Amino acid sequence: MIAETLSQNLVTYDAGVDRVENSVARGLMLAKQVQPGLFASGYDLKYLVDVRLEVEETPSIFCGVLISGDDGELDISGYGSLTLPRSCPIVMGFGGGARCIGNCRAGTHCAGAGFRLYPSFFESIRDEEEGVQLEPLRAMLTDAFMLRWLPPSARLIELARLSLGNPYVGALSRLFLQGCALAFIAETARLLAEHDSDDDAPSHGLSEVEYERVMALTKIIDDSIVDPPSLAQMGRSAGINTTTLTRQFRQVHGVTIFEYIRNRRLELARDLLRSRPMQVSQVGYLVGFGNPAAFATAYRRRYGFPPSCEKVAAGRI
Template sequence: MQKPSGAPPIHYSGHQLHRVVEPSDHVAAPLRFRQRHIEALAGGAGQSVQVGLPRHIHTETELSQGRILVHTPRPGFYFGAYDLEYLQDNRLSVKETPSLFCGLMLSGAPSRLDISGHGSVEVRPGTPLIINFAEDAVCEGFCKAGTHCCGIGIRLTRDFFDSEFSPTAATALRSLRSFMEGGTAVRMIGGSTRLNAIADQTLSGPCEQTLQALYLEGLAFAFLAELSRLEAAETQAASTELKPHEYRRVRRVADFLDANLERSISLASLSRLAGVNATTLGRQFQTIHGETIFNYVRARRLERARSLLRNGEMPVSQVGYSVGFTSAAAFATAYRRKFGHPPSREVLSS
């Protein structure tokens, strides 16, 4: 695919920040972003960003290439997604005002986010992250040249929570609002296949700007709704239905599964690890994650496989085996069922 040599024209118009799309531009060629483009995009999400560059890098140097989407469905509700390859080492410094950030990294290497007054937070692919900025703060992260990363996120301010909602919507948002009313805090929550599907649809949606605005509008609220459901379920499980040690037990099992996706692990083995019988473990696991252990493992394997395919880390024929599938046919079938296309297309699109 031929990559454009010029910088993408960035327009900001009220509630929608986008690049200008030519009538013939129906295929998303990767765009190249410079420092001023990144700062303009951040401004569209109500943030202030500083890009720290090595001394030998000029401010007009292209820093990354790929796709960045930013949309504001309503005041105080910012929705964005990115699928980027970093071309230069750079450090991003984001000035955060009081708000609630909820994000999900789909692929890329685990990284650290430094939050002033709070410390470091590890950002891991496949694990939703919620950060409440109770006061002004600065977040810093490092982007390494030659690496690829993609993800999705929302940022909610008090203006959003104070706006008018139907009684049903207000109830659905109650848990997130309660979290925002506390102090500065970071929470990792269990993901879901539905949340990952929304993220994938956001990044694979139409590029034509009129359709894109409508498309992102629906996905933004779908992402918020699923995130609210997951956070509320986890809060309830941790505070009422499940005791703290039961919650920690399930998280320990989930972390073990995430670290051993390539292995075939029996439910009996997990039960011994958790110290409870299989029925109890399965019920508590589903309470927190909203899906069975089997479905959780299959979804995480496929998400890991997609990351490997997009990064070109190994041949397609080896990816399925590396994440625990016992045959190439079984991997291809499961991949097509989840993402709607064969693994080979992921490599071609990358």
């Protein structure tokens, strides 16, 4: 149903990402097989109407992380509902299949990425040591349904962002996407092995109150990303000193508040450069950079090329 609902009027990018432009949602979708049994998946969508999404899961493993937007709600038939908070990676094993239902509200925006593995992926592994190290992942298929939360991981968040922001075209884009997916698998297997426990709660080292406080602050930042409150204002709003606030924010997101704001601005700029007929300098000012030189420098450091290259690439779409 997701494909039937969202895949109308898709424009396929050479980087392997599809742009959704219809009456239901707008943004980007990623669902590409990068090698047998391994799919890279992701989305960066704004929903224009209320949407009910249903997926009939076949035996597979899904791992992903929500990197922006409101917390997600997912109902898994026979196993109840769960909330998908930002920055906390989740691994779900559907050994027996299941029906997953999500409800997306009009006006909301969210983005996330990860991978999906099918049994054939593990069947193709011939290296014994590699098979042993991937066993924590393969074990997710040994029951009808298994759920594991992973601790916040800056590496997984960065890989999710890179998957959605693939800077290459043609064969290089496919290689890049495959590399991101395989790196996502490796890091997930490592985290599963290190944090092997039966505790289903997010393991970010904060109390529930502290975590909710950080997420409330994150929403304030996301809603005012062009002109966010100062660190002092954030501390007063949260009722704690700025040192504690900064430390707890990094525990949840894996980056400092300043880095988070800069990254979100650059992501917004990239989307504008790819989708709107605007000058590079105009985009920089629009997302909150004080001058074009600072914008170009920050963009190059994050993506490896200047923002002007996005305009050139957009002309090839």
